[in-house]
Amino acid sequence: MTDQPSSFDNNDQGVDLGALRDRIDTLDQRILDLISERAACAQQVAHVKLAEDPEAVFYRPEREAQVLKRIMALNKGPLAGEEMARLFREIMSACLALEKPVRAAYLGPEGTFTQQAALKHFGDSAVCKPLPAIDEVFREVEAGAANYGVVPVENSTEGVVNHTLDSFMDTSLRICGEVVLRIHHHLLVGSNTRRDKVSRIYSHSQSLAQCRKWLDAHYPHAERVAVSSNAEAARRVKSEWHTAAIAGDMAARLYGLERLEEKIEDMPDNSTRFLIIGNHDVPPSGEDKTSLVASMRNQPGALHDLLEPFHRHKVDMTRLESRPSRHGLWNYVFFIDFKGHQEEPRVQAALEEVRLRAADVRVLGSYPVGVL
Numbered sequence: 001m002t003d004q005p006s007s008f009d010n011n012d013q014g015v016d017l018g019a020l021r022d023r024i025d026t027l028d029q030r031i032l033d034l035i036s037e038r039a040a041c042a043q044q045v046a047h048v049k050l051a052e053d054p055e056a057v058f059y060r061p062e063r064e065a066q067v068l069k070r071i072m073a074l075n076k077g078p079l080a081g082e083e084m085a086r087l088f089r090e091i092m093s094a095c096l097a098l099e100k101p102v103r104a105a106y107l108g109p110e111g112t113f114t115q116q117a118a119l120k121h122f123g124d125s126a127v128c129k130p131l132p133a134i135d136e137v138f139r140e141v142e143a144g145a146a147n148y149g150v151v152p153v154e155n156s157t158e159g160v161v162n163h164t165l166d167s168f169m170d171t172s173l174r175i176c177g178e179v180v181l182r183i184h185h186h187l188l189v190g191s192n193t194r195r196d197k198v199s200r201i202y203s204h205s206q207s208l209a210q211c212r213k214w215l216d217a218h219y220p221h222a223e224r225v226a227v228s229s230n231a232e233a234a235r236r237v238k239s240e241w242h243t244a245a246i247a248g249d250m251a252a253r254l255y256g257l258e259r260l261e262e263k264i265e266d267m268p269d270n271s272t273r274f275l276i277i278g279n280h281d282v283p284p285s286g287e288d289k290t291s292l293v294a295s296m297r298n299q300p301g302a303l304h305d306l307l308e309p310f311h312r313h314k315v316d317m318t319r320l321e322s323r324p325s326r327h328g329l330w331n332y333v334f335f336i337d338f339k340g341h342q343e344e345p346r347v348q349a350a351l352e353e354v355r356l357r358a359a360d361v362r363v364l365g366s367y368p369v370g371v372l
């Protein structure tokens with residue numbers, strides 16, 4: 001393989017480097033002017049919002065999803081659509097910070113996949129704060145110390161994050177968005193540890209489970225130690241010999257660790273879904289999901305009765321989880337996700353019937369399907 005750009009062709013050979021760089025300088029100036037013009041426009045948007053409502057919410061997830069999807073649809077290359085959307089993600093993040101910076105709390109510590117999800121969703125200009133537990137993230141947003149929270153909710157290999165679902169039972173916070181992150185685990189070591197000397201491997205229990213087969217094949221005799229997070233695993237390894245951590249890119253960078261092996265997860269499409277929680281309802285974006293929690297009386301056919309209206313109104317369910325209710329022995333609550341927004345007539349018709357059948361129903365929020 002040579003290192004040539006994909007659009008390389010023989011015609012480019014006649015153009016000299018200096019001329020190409022002059023062209024890039026001219027283009028950069030135009031890009032700079034355009035970004036500045038866009039930022040000034042966002043400042044005007046802020047004034048309009050404030051004139052309409054002194055308590056205006058500046059961050060608009062539905063609009064951001066529309067902007068990113070439009071950019072991906074318009075993009076003609078050579079940069080990939082996702083790459084272009086990531087650049088625009090940062091431009092919007094900076095524009096929003098001019099209006100009012102977003103304060104987001106996430107399940108920490110620093111270096112976790114949840115931090116990566118927060119950055120992916122809000123961009124670099126958001127002020128992100130790590131907190132040690134999922135219920136603390138909920139409390140921080142409830143108290144108004146953060147505008148939004150970012151918490152993991154399900155992993156494609158390991159299933160649901162029960163703490164997050166349980167936290168929704170006792171809160172009035174709404175779901176404002178979702179982020180799906182491809183999870184790549186690496187085997188990380190400090191500079192003093194050799195491949196054949198690793199005798200102990202630290203990670204979060206979910207990550208150890210997600211790499212179980214790889215560990216059985218490559219390090220069958222190493223002790224596996226579950227710790228509170230991948231980032232904590234990386235922190236320990238930084239100051240120890242003959243130990244390794246399983247963690248992601250952010251933790252590797254934060255603690256300056258070396259990657260002995262990359263992408264060691266057993267399932268190649270291993271991904272985690274995170275939820276953005278906040279205090280307000282999000283208007284329709286054009287491609288939305290809704291989450292609700294419902295409790296049923298304990299009687300035969302109760303679950304069928306609950307789900308039947310979705311089927312009849314052609315509402316497409318994407319997830320169903322049950323959790324023990326905290327009130328009453330052997331009562332269950334159901335968490336349901338489906339495609340569509342609660343303002344759509346088809347969804348409203350289904351919800352109306354579900355409300356008649358269930359003991360209790362609470363819509364946790366309608367929000368744009370994750371774009372990036």
Ligand SMILES: O=C(O)C(=O)C[C@]1(C(=O)O)C=C[C@@H](O)C=C1
Pocket residue numbers: 042045046058059060061063064067091092093095096099
């Ligand atoms: O359209 C808005 O409401 C804006 O505030 C502008 C803008 C943007 O930069 O495009 C910035 C922040 C919002 O979250 C959404 C979009």
